[in-house]
Amino acid sequence: MPNAKNQDTLVKIKQDLEGVSAVWVVDYCGLTVKEIQALRTQIREAGASLKVYKNTLMHIALAENELPTLDDMLEGPSAFVFAGEDVAAAAKAVKTFAKTNQNLEIKGGLMDGAAVSAAEVEAIASLPSREELLAQIAGAISGVARGLAVSLNGVSSGLAQVTKAVADQKAAA
Secondary structure, three states: OOOHHHHHHHHHHHHHHHHOOOOEEOOOOOOOOHHHHHHHHHHHHHOEEEEEEOOHHHHHHHHHHHOOOOOOOOOOOOOEEEEEEHHHHHHHHHHHHHHHOOOOEEEEEEOOOOOEEEHHHHHOOOOHHHHHHHHHHHHHHHHHHHHHHHHHHHHHHHHHHHHHHHHHHHHOO
């Protein structure tokens, strides 16, 4: 039977798991306190949070929530990035920090109830953000509308030119 402190931590982990789209598991061994603070800041700006829990407690919480237990990732020191709405932004924050600091290693994670590998997390990080995707869609719609307007204008101006040419022909004859 876990002690009271572990039971409280288990409740916190379950609460963290409830409102997230994804959880990234990272190895933070070798990071200084200053570097961890910088990482937390970057992750917070991306709309996510970084928390350190015991691997065994995380395993229990995942099992009780009927999620994959991530046994292969829950070895050694682990920190957990709980991503909110924008999963790609949280993954980008972790990947960007890992590029500049060799001590941070992405182990993998959990997204939409399925385990994902470290390579998949990095692939997610390379996706454009939600805002960029919306801008691309708006640009595509705008381009189609502009093309339609030009085409419709071309039909009416072509008709006007043909009518003028016929009128000029009749006036010359």
